[in-house]
Amino acid sequence: MPDGTAAPAAPPKTLRTMAALASAGLVRVDELPKLEAVAERYAIAVTPHVASLIDRDDPADPIAAQYVPHPDEAVTRPDEHPDPIGDDRHSPVRGIVHRYPDRVLLKPLLACPVYCRFCFRRESVGPDGGVLADAELEAAYAYVRARPQIREVILTGGDPLMLSPRRLGAILQALDAIPHLETLRIHTRVPVAEPSLVTPALAAALATEKPLWLMVHVNHARELSPAALEALGRIRAAGVPILSQSVLLRGVNDCEAALEQLFRALIAARVKPAYLHHLDRAPGTARFRVPLARGRALMRRLRGRIPGHALPIYVVDIAGGHGKVPVGESHAERDGEGWLLTAPDGSRHRLADTGESG
Structure with missing residues (x-):
């Protein structure tokens, strides 16, 4: 600098390569040859925020398990499918998934701040973004406008909160103007994976006339860091109620203590646990599987231990696009x-x- 002062340090970057993960101490150097096959097929992204949550001294760290690639991802089992819940067969126009009569998904982009190693859309998401062009968005709006039975649009992806406030706001306003829509919803990982993106401008972009709900994806209580809680608070202060969805994952949250801590932490953050998903059988995800009988037993044992409003519905998204069904044990x-x-x-x-x- 001309005055002799040091230039400000560059902000840390998202880790996107195996070499970067190894340099950060998140994968072992001796694992790199096996992991390169995973990197060639599936997107990698570990934000500096997520990296800061990982205990590098714990080989079974539940945060690392969700985000750091593993050699087993290179193995696809016969019962795994690249489109396990049938998005493609229910996609009449690009960006729209119409599985239920009264609601549709709108995927304005396919980029995420992080790439979960169990993602059911892992064959389609990635850093290239898959952003819908203006003409494609207009075609998606036209599809919704032409079908008055559609009462809700759910923005998903990819992660809608990766969009700029201006772009996100424009999409929400376009949907807000469709008379027969009653509610809007956003599904996101951003508040826990990259909370710095939840700026005042982004929160302001969530202002809609129609009721807007936000569904945040959280699988472990440690993901609800102080920064994540601040981001969620900013969204809540904008008048947006927050729900959560989680995935039951072996080695992450498949015990009573972990689930109880997660659901209690969500309620403490004023987030209503809505869904606990049984794992979808996407390629290379077998290491995360929990038997359905075990999931049902866990949910049964949690009833009576935590308040009813802290218990989500345990669901399976039936393979092939047949929809979600509750699978908890009957009392x-x-x-x-x-x-x-x-x-x-x-x-x-x-x-x-x-x-x-x-």
Whole structure:
């Protein structure tokens, strides 16, 4: 600098290569030959924020497991599919997925701040972005306008909060102007993966006349860092209610303690846990699988341990695009003309069903 002062340090960059991950101490050098095959197929991105959350002394760190590539990703099992929930078969125009009669997904881009190693869209997302051109967005709006049965549009991707405030605001305003839409929704990982992107300008872009809900993807309580909580608070202060969705992942959150900590932390952050997803069978994700019976047992044991409003619905997105269904264990079963109810402590109680109307 002319006055002799040092130039400001460049901000840390997102780690996008195996060499960068090795330099940061996130993968072992001896693993690099195996990991290069993974890097050739699937996008890599670990933000400086996420890297700061990883315990490098813990080989089983649950944050690293979600974001840092693993050699097993190079193996695709016969029951894994590049489009496990059938996005493509329900995509009438580019960027639109119309699986349910009353709502559609709109994917304005396919870039994310991080690339989760279990992502069900891992074959299509990446740093090239897949951004919809203006004409493609107009075609997507026209599809929605022409179908009054559509009551909700869900922005997903990719991650919609990667868009500039101006671009995001323009998309929301265009949807806001469609008369028959009742609600809007955004699905995002940004507040926990790159909270610095949730600027006042981005929060202001969320202003809509129609009710707008935000669904944040969080899998472990440690992802709710002080910076993430601040980002969520900024969104909430803009008048946007926040829900969460999580994925049940082996080695990340597949025990009662981890799930309880996660759901309690979400409620403390004024985020309503909405869904706990059973893992979709995308290629190279087998190491994360948890048996459905174990997931059901975990949810059963959590009932009565944490408040009802902290319990999400455990769901499976049926392969091929047939939609989500709840798969939690029932606490009621028919018993003659009545019912047997199972209490949180495991005791069973009879409910008579006689003399009730309807």
